[in-house]
Amino acid sequence: MEDLKDLLPVEAVRLDVRAADWREAIGAAGRLMVETGATTDEYTREMVANVEENGPYIVIAPGVAFAHSRPSPAVLATGMSWVRLAEPVEFGHESNDPVTLVVALAAQDSAAHTSAMASLARLLGDPGTAAALAAAPTPEALHAVLAGERPQDDSEKSEPAATSEPATTSEPAEPRAGSLHKILTVCGNGVGTSLFLKNTLERVLDRWGWSRFVTVEATDTISAKGKASEAVALLTSREIARTLGDVGRPVKVVQDFTSTAEVDAVLRDTYDV
Numbered sequence: 001m002e003d004l005k006d007l008l009p010v011e012a013v014r015l016d017v018r019a020a021d022w023r024e025a026i027g028a029a030g031r032l033m034v035e036t037g038a039t040t041d042e043y044t045r046e047m048v049a050n051v052e053e054n055g056p057y058i059v060i061a062p063g064v065a066f067a068h069s070r071p072s073p074a075v076l077a078t079g080m081s082w083v084r085l086a087e088p089v090e091f092g093h094e095s096n097d098p099v100t101l102v103v104a105l106a107a108q109d110s111a112a113h114t115s116a117m118a119s120l121a122r123l124l125g126d127p128g129t130a131a132a133l134a135a136a137p138t139p140e141a142l143h144a145v146l147a148g149e150r151p152q153d154d155s156e157k158s159e160p161a162a163t164s165e166p167a168t169t170s171e172p173a174e175p176r177a178g179s180l181h182k183i184l185t186v187c188g189n190g191v192g193t194s195l196f197l198k199n200t201l202e203r204v205l206d207r208w209g210w211s212r213f214v215t216v217e218a219t220d221t222i223s224a225k226g227k228a229s230e231a232v233a234l235l236t237s238r239e240i241a242r243t244l245g246d247v248g249r250p251v252k253v254v255q256d257f258t259s260t261a262e263v264d265a266v267l268r269d270t271y272d273v
Contacts, residue, residue, distance in 0.1 A: 004080075004119040005147040012036045012081040013139035022056075022091045022099070023048055026067045029083045029104035038079025039106045046074060047104065051091070054188035054221075055239035059093035060196055060257040064124060068105040068192035070220075075106045080116070082142070084134070094238060095255045100134075105192050117195040120146075125200065125258035172208050172273040181214045183270075186224040186236040186244065194218035196257040197235055204264050233270045235263075 012032045019025040030044025046069035051058060059065045081104045088098035103120070123129045129145065136142035185201060187194035198218040205211045219227060221243050224234060228247035236244065241251045252266045 004116040004123075005143070007078060007116045008080040008082060008143070008146060009036060010139050010143040012038075012079065013142055014082070015084045015136070015139060015142065016086040017083050018086045019089055022051070022065070022089050025065070025083065025085060025089050025099065025102045026051070026104070029067055029081045029102045032081035032083065033079055033104060033106050036079060036081070038075070038077050038081075040074045040076065043069065043072065043074035043106055046070070046072060050188055054243065056091040056093040056097075057188060057237035057239040058193060059091045059096040059099060060193050060237075061124060061259070062096045062256065063088065063098065063100045064096070064258075065091055065099045065102045066105065066193055066196065067102055068107070068189060070189045071107055071109055075108050078106060078108045080105050082146075084142075107192070114195060117192075118199045121196045121199040121258055122203075125260065172210070172268070172271065174210065174213060182231045183214060183216050184224050184227060184231045184234045185216060185218045186221060186234055186240055187218075188240060188243075189220050193237070193257060194220070197254060197263075200257060200260055200263050201235065201267070204260050204267055207260075207264075208267075235266060 014028065014032060017028050019028055026047050027044055030039065030047060033039040033043065034041055047067045050069045058067055083102040085100050085102070088100045090097050091099050123133070123146065132145045133142055136145060183201065185194045185197040195218045198216045201216050202211065205214055205216070221240060224244060225247055228234060228249045231249050233250045233252055234244065234247065235252045235254055238253045241253050244251055250270065252270060254262055254266055256262050
């Protein structure tokens, strides 16, 4: 698997970009992937169409949009781009607007970039690193932060107390002994935002000591409807939850896909612990 620094070269980073609206913001991120040989112009149009069809679910955290579409012939190589906007723009998200950062992904399949997604989810979920990324003066400086040149050991300490197991709550008891549960994380395409949510959920499960009891699968809306009966719950955005409708299993909405605090609360609600 390729890591973040391989998929996001410094040439694919632009800072203080001006965009009139969300379409122009995605367009700026798409052009960078064209310039670095990851995609054709058609993929940029596909990323815009994804939002038009599925809504602004790609705004995965306050101020952060993760633009992507399905693997297609317009993807020449798995790659990413990073656009920090000079002025924020509205994507139409109920709670995470306005957006100041657009990260774009072009994936040839659903597997090659999973390690990079895990790294990016951890970086964006750490307030200290997020601040360093927002303050980076040059693409080279920002790329150095993404490459791990800023110590990450304090990331868990810098998050609010609720991101770890709350001090006032005992460690959740294991689910039914010997049972293996599945949770689905769902997005429009199954290769982008659902992987962000999967990685955040798996971090919480690791803290709980539940990783050996609960498997997490990132998937798209169509597949999720067919797989829902296998799951104890589906975690997704509000927009995708509306698309899914009633699938016979609880559909839990997560607003900030990088927040272990929010995912911890959703998991506690799911298992009533």
